[in-house]
Amino acid sequence: MPVDAFLFDKDGTLFDFAATWNGWAARVLETLAKGDRAVLEAMAEVISYDLERQAFNPDSLVIAGSNDEVAEVLAPFVADMGVEELLVFLALSAAEAELAPAVPLAAFLDSLLARGKVLGVMTNDAENSARSQLERAGVLDRFAFVAGCDSGHGAKPAPDPLLAFCKAAGVAPGRTAMVGDSRHDLEAGAAAGMLRIGVLTGLALRDELTPHADIVLPDIGHIPAWMDR
Structure with a gap:
């Protein structure tokens, strides 16, 4: 055709994908968790991110999902941000990721x-x-x-x-x-x-x-x- x-x-x-986003995700999760290991592990689990390997699993929502979907699943673990604020944070952070x-x-x-x-x-x-x-x-x-x-x-x-x-x-x-x-x-x-x-x-x-x-x-x-x- x-x-x-x-x-x-x-x-x-x-x-x-892996070279651009695996390391970025580790930094974002650490920032959002603010030193709380339990929160860090919970967020990693909901987006299927392996903290030890610092890599997304193949079934991660982040791979094909929208920013809205990612913000919605992370928001319950981020006490000082609502979904809209989290959306802005993720967008600004992603804009600065190493490509x-x-x-x-x-x-x-x-x-x-x-x-x-x-x-x-x-x-x-x-x-x-x-x-x-x-x-x-x-x-x-x-x-x-x-x-x-x-x-x-x-x-x-x-x-x-x-x-x-x-x-x-x-x-x-x-x-x-x-x-x-x-x-x-x-x-x-x-x-x-x-x-x-x-x-x-x-x-x-x-x-x-x-x-x-x-x-x-x-x-x-x-x-x-x-x-x-």
Whole structure:
């Protein structure tokens, strides 16, 4: 199927999930726990984060969930913040996370733009965090559309934010590829009628993604070669 546009997930797709977020999460949980080990352990449990390994487990809500969902499960353990305050804290903290691009992003994105493709980002993170991270990576200007779970289009796995990209970019869903590292990404792509490309730079294994994807690639850097085939 010809592809005119690519809509990318952010974490685990444009940026390697574990390298970017495992250490960040340890610091955030420590900050929120304020030295209370019981609170630290309780928060780690509800988001399925292994404190010893300092790593998310593959079933963690954080991998594909929205910021709203993460804030709601953490809020009962954070006495001095409500859900809205916690949302702001998480968004501001995430905007400053150390980024680990899955591939050299500028060169990769420029190669797609040179082929005439329209590019977008849809993440279940906050839009402000996404824009900040893409700007820090030096690639924000490559995208015609950047949306988060708080942008007014909803969150994945619903198809609405994906269809919002198509409308904004003037591309047909049937000629658009959703690229992501989780079932939420691929299920949203299926619901929107898009081609689905899974990548292995998140925590999901190939066997988990294959039933939901048209193709599974090691990382986004393999997309140009896949198109040439």
